Amino acid sequence: MTAAPALRNLTVLSGGMGGARFLQGLLHGIAAETLPGVAPDAHVTVIANNCDDWWIHGLKVCPDLDTVMYTLGDGIDLERGWGRRAETWSAKEELAAYGVEPTWFGLGDRDIATHLVRTQMLDAGFPLSKVTEALCRRWLAPTYGDSLTLLPMTDDRVETHVAVADDTSPSGRRVVHFQEYWVRLHAEVPAEQVVFVGLDQSTPAPGVVEAIAGSDLVILPPSNPVVSVGTILGVDGIRDAVRSTSAQVVGLSPIVGDTHVRGMAQQMLTSIGVEVSAAGVGLNYGARSAGGVLDGWLIDERDAAQVARLEAAGITAAAVPLMMTDHDATAAMAAAAIDLVR
Numbered sequence: 001m002t003a004a005p006a007l008r009n010l011t012v013l014s015g016g017m018g019g020a021r022f023l024q025g026l027l028h029g030i031a032a033e034t035l036p037g038v039a040p041d042a043h044v045t046v047i048a049n050n051c052d053d054w055w056i057h058g059l060k061v062c063p064d065l066d067t068v069m070y071t072l073g074d075g076i077d078l079e080r081g082w083g084r085r086a087e088t089w090s091a092k093e094e095l096a097a098y099g100v101e102p103t104w105f106g107l108g109d110r111d112i113a114t115h116l117v118r119t120q121m122l123d124a125g126f127p128l129s130k131v132t133e134a135l136c137r138r139w140l141a142p143t144y145g146d147s148l149t150l151l152p153m154t155d156d157r158v159e160t161h162v163a164v165a166d167d168t169s170p171s172g173r174r175v176v177h178f179q180e181y182w183v184r185l186h187a188e189v190p191a192e193q194v195v196f197v198g199l200d201q202s203t204p205a206p207g208v209v210e211a212i213a214g215s216d217l218v219i220l221p222p223s224n225p226v227v228s229v230g231t232i233l234g235v236d237g238i239r240d241a242v243r244s245t246s247a248q249v250v251g252l253s254p255i256v257g258d259t260h261v262r263g264m265a266q267q268m269l270t271s272i273g274v275e276v277s278a279a280g281v282g283l284n285y286g287a288r289s290a291g292g293v294l295d296g297w298l299i300d301e302r303d304a305a306q307v308a309r310l311e312a313a314g315i316t317a318a319a320v321p322l323m324m325t326d327h328d329a330t331a332a333m334a335a336a337a338i339d340l341v342r
């Protein structure tokens with residue numbers, strides 16, 4: 001029996017926290033050589049969601065790109081799960097003292113330096129993908145060299161907005177940026193509609209389609225299926241690339257036991273009318289054989305009864321423990337996902 005060819009190029013479509021945590025486990029597994037068929041010198045391309053991005057105080061903020069970059073570059077504040085470790089908040093306090101709104105969105109002093117560099121480069125005419133490359137020279141290159149590439153999904157301006165109920169508005173609703181829905185409203189008001197501004201006009205950033213087409217495996221980590229992975233796949237060129245790549249495409253469910261593990265996936269799925277379950281999310285992505293994006297879908301052992309529904313729809317499925325409690329547990333999840341479609 002000959003061994004299956006080694007997987008050398010892996011592509012991950014990532015949101016922020018869930019995606020970054022998964023990537024930590026994946027990279028840990030590659031280094032420890034515990035992933036079946038994955039070459040020890042495998043290259044990982046991360047395509048990150050940009051729809052959380054917004055402009056604030058004149059600065060361009062890219063939450064998911066930065067969460068991935070800081071997490072893998074060991075600069076993240078582990079407790080908050082976003083922003084820089086050993087952060088101070090002088091600028092935020094000074095802005096508040098001037099009465100500058102919004103006061104609910106925290107930009108730490110260290111983090112502001114990242115946003116200043118990004119905004120200056122954008123002002124100078126560099127596309128976001130070039131800016132990201134420059135920022136990653138500090139955060140990722142020293143540790144990972146050429147073996148890890150972080151790309152924004154698009155260089156175009158795209159933003160998720162959420163329509164929420166608001167009695168004080170004549171229309172009874174108000175549209176807020178995703179950041180306001182999440183950070184200020186804590187996703188506690190019903191989301192009546194989610195709107196992805198600019199997404200249908202957007203094109204993939206340079207390198208994105210090439211990475212997917214040249215991949216040996218494409219992975220959808222347990223990131224938000226609507227406002228993270230959903231938006232990445234909402235770029236037509238990316239969805240087409242995922243549908244047509246010769247690589248297998250495998251995902252891991254962010255829904256466990258019929259709710260999200262953290263975040264607001266449940267609210268987002270409800271607002272777009274998708275069943276909040278591991279199978280619901282997998283079936284919404286759909287089987288590649290039926291026009292969707294998945295070959296395999298890994299779900300939590302608690303949801304094992306849903307495997308049959310997925311398989312009936314043409315998606316190879318299995319149930320294993322899916323809690324990212326530490327790097328070893330997460331690497332084991334990555335190994336199981338790879339095994340599912342190998």
Ligand code: GDP
Nearest residue numbers: 015016018019222223224254260261262263324
């Ligand atoms: P993002 O979508 O990656 O930007 O980050 P969020 O933190 O908003 O969402 C992460 C998603 O991953 C949520 O839908 C969570 O339910 C899911 N998630 C977080 N931690 C875990 C975990 O340990 N296991 C699984 N299966 N899903 C998780």
Ligand code: CA
Nearest residue numbers: 015016052064
């Ligand atoms: Ca996010």
